[in-house]
Amino acid sequence: QWVNRPDQNFRGFSGTVRDAGTMAPINGLNLDVYDRFGMFAKSFGIFSAGTYSIQGLIPGVRYYARTRSSLNYADRLYNQLPCSPCYPPFGTPIVVSAGSTLAGINFNLSPGGTVTGTVTNAAMSPLSGVTVQLFSFTGGGPVRTGITNGSGGFSFTGLPTAFYVARTFVTPTQNYIDEIFNNRVAAGDSLTNGTGILITAGQTTSNVNFALDA
Secondary structure, rough: OOOOOOOOOOOOEEEEEEEEEOOOOOOEEEEEEOOOOOOOEEEEOOOOOOOOEEEEEEEEEEEEEEOOOOOEEEOOEEEEEEEOOOOHHHHHOOOOOOOOOOOOOEEEEEOEEEEEEEEEEOOOOOOOOEEEEEOOOOOEEEEEEOOOOOOEEEEEEOOEEEEEEEEEEHHHHHHHHHHHOOEEEEEOOHHOOOEEEOOOOOOOEEEEEEEEEO
């Protein structure tokens, strides 16, 4: 288990998170650190001047860092690599030395794209509480997961430009048939048979809608 150690032989790294266009500091997000196996190690909340300092790391060990934001910024894996989907060991390794803090591990984030839609039944009545997941069209696990609101709506932000695919996950008590966008029954089907959704950074893609049959 990872713990912070005051011992001088355990050090870390520091840096800034800024808007790539304006270079203004970004607050209100997290900087997450992973080991060489992709296992989560530490996290730091960024709340002041866009700066962070991760301490308590083991010298000589390869670490990897990424941003994690609910703001409309596309997350990055160090060093300025796309992070959707995000496997930390694909990033640039960060190795710290005993007795010092490695500076300059910086991130410059650009606004991401937004996707919105609704989930209804076949009669077009909104369905709340339905899970919607968004996947990269190239494969991998979900890049975003959300639950529809009282109007059946959902939205995902901070997405880099790419093609995606979306699907629903209803609970057994909701008594509806899950779909892959656009109008494909999810059971026994592949996500890659869904309709690709082009999401462009800085823009909103709307009308990713589902009408579920009972």
